[in-house]
Amino acid sequence: MKKRMIIPLAMLAGTCMANEPSATCAGEADDRRRLACYDRSVGRPTDVSAASPDGTRAVDSGLVTNNENRRTASAMQSAWELGDADKRRDFVIRTYHPNFLLPLHYTSNINRTPSSPTLSGGSLNPNYRPIEAKLQISLRAKVVEDLLLPGADLWVAYTQRSLWQVWDTKDSAPFRSTDYQPEMIYVIPVPEKLGALPFGWNLRMVQLGAVHQSNGQSDPLSRSWNRLYLGLGLEHGDFSLMLRTNQRLRVQDLDDNPDLVDYIGRNEMTMAWAPGLSTFGLNWRTNLNSVSRGSLQFDWTYPVFASQPSGLRWYVQLFTGYGETLLDYNHRQTSIGVGLALFQF
Numbered sequence: 001m002k003k004r005m006i007i008p009l010a011m012l013a014g015t016c017m018a019n020e021p022s023a024t025c026a027g028e029a030d031d032r033r034r035l036a037c038y039d040r041s042v043g044r045p046t047d048v049s050a051a052s053p054d055g056t057r058a059v060d061s062g063l064v065t066n067n068e069n070r071r072t073a074s075a076m077q078s079a080w081e082l083g084d085a086d087k088r089r090d091f092v093i094r095t096y097h098p099n100f101l102l103p104l105h106y107t108s109n110i111n112r113t114p115s116s117p118t119l120s121g122g123s124l125n126p127n128y129r130p131i132e133a134k135l136q137i138s139l140r141a142k143v144v145e146d147l148l149l150p151g152a153d154l155w156v157a158y159t160q161r162s163l164w165q166v167w168d169t170k171d172s173a174p175f176r177s178t179d180y181q182p183e184m185i186y187v188i189p190v191p192e193k194l195g196a197l198p199f200g201w202n203l204r205m206v207q208l209g210a211v212h213q214s215n216g217q218s219d220p221l222s223r224s225w226n227r228l229y230l231g232l233g234l235e236h237g238d239f240s241l242m243l244r245t246n247q248r249l250r251v252q253d254l255d256d257n258p259d260l261v262d263y264i265g266r267n268e269m270t271m272a273w274a275p276g277l278s279t280f281g282l283n284w285r286t287n288l289n290s291v292s293r294g295s296l297q298f299d300w301t302y303p304v305f306a307s308q309p310s311g312l313r314w315y316v317q318l319f320t321g322y323g324e325t326l327l328d329y330n331h332r333q334t335s336i337g338v339g340l341a342l343f344q345f
């Protein structure tokens with residue numbers, strides 16, 4: 001399982017009408033965006049960040065602290081609220097990994113008889129079609145601010161990913177697989193002086209996470225695992241990079257897939273690049289000692305309307321390897337999906 005970072009690829013910037021400050025700005029829930037809205041209504045220069053957790057952005061991410069003193073916040077700093085000026089309210093729902101609907105998702109080798117070492121194979125599904133739909137919803141919220149260390153915050157997140165046999169009319173279009181992933185993330189910002197690295201790179205944050213992932217099915221299709229991870233977030237201009245290593249927590253009596261990490265990998269690298277209207281993401285999962293296992297995933301988005309880069313976006317995803325879903329953790333395949341990125345905020 002991956003904790004993707006390619007996720008939302010762009011968080012929406014708050015917008016307010018300058019000629020209706022009392023009606024529109026007052027309705028803005030976020031304190032910083034509401035202040036920026038009132039500033040715009042009186043002609044005061046300001047800018048609001050629009051960035052996603054993986055570092056991509058839809059608009060300029062500069063932050064204005066006052067007219068004389070301008071601070072530029074990176075996309076990762078804004079998305080994870082790493083600085084004092086980036087902090088927002090607690091318990092506000094935001095997007096996490098990308099939220100998308102891919103109505104055309106083709107796989108080269110659909111898994112018709114899922115199996116694992118401890119469970120017999122599932123029943124044959126001869127009517128499953130190689131073209132299906134893929135859907136992902138991913139949300140997060142900050143729940144505790146300045147926990148244990150200065151500026152460190154605790155977040156909770158939830159991601160749900162489904163493969164839907166919408167084109168299989170013989171079986172009444174069943175959901176072939178759905179993975180449920182609740183998560184806790186402790187984010188520690190790295191001071192700017194300590195985070196400066198060679199060649200213009202900056203270490204922005206350290207993440208400590210606890211994740212449960214399962215597919216909610218009964219035997220013989222039940223799959224699940226728990227893990228802890230350590231992550232490092234780095235940036236260089238329009239590039240962001242997340243490096244993670246996972247430690248599985250084993251529950252021997254309940255282990256439906258004991259060899260899961262041997263196939264999907266223990267280490268993960270997620271890169272995001274936002275050079276302009278397009279955004280690009282690349283995720284690599286590996287054990288480092290076996291190039292035949294793990295996976296690669298490439299994501300690309302582009303606005304449906306070029307004049308509205310923060311709005312609806314085209315979405316293309318290419319995956320190859322093991323573990324596109326928990327049910328397919330030991331099943332190698334290559335897939336491509338085309339559709340739309342959904343809500344981003």
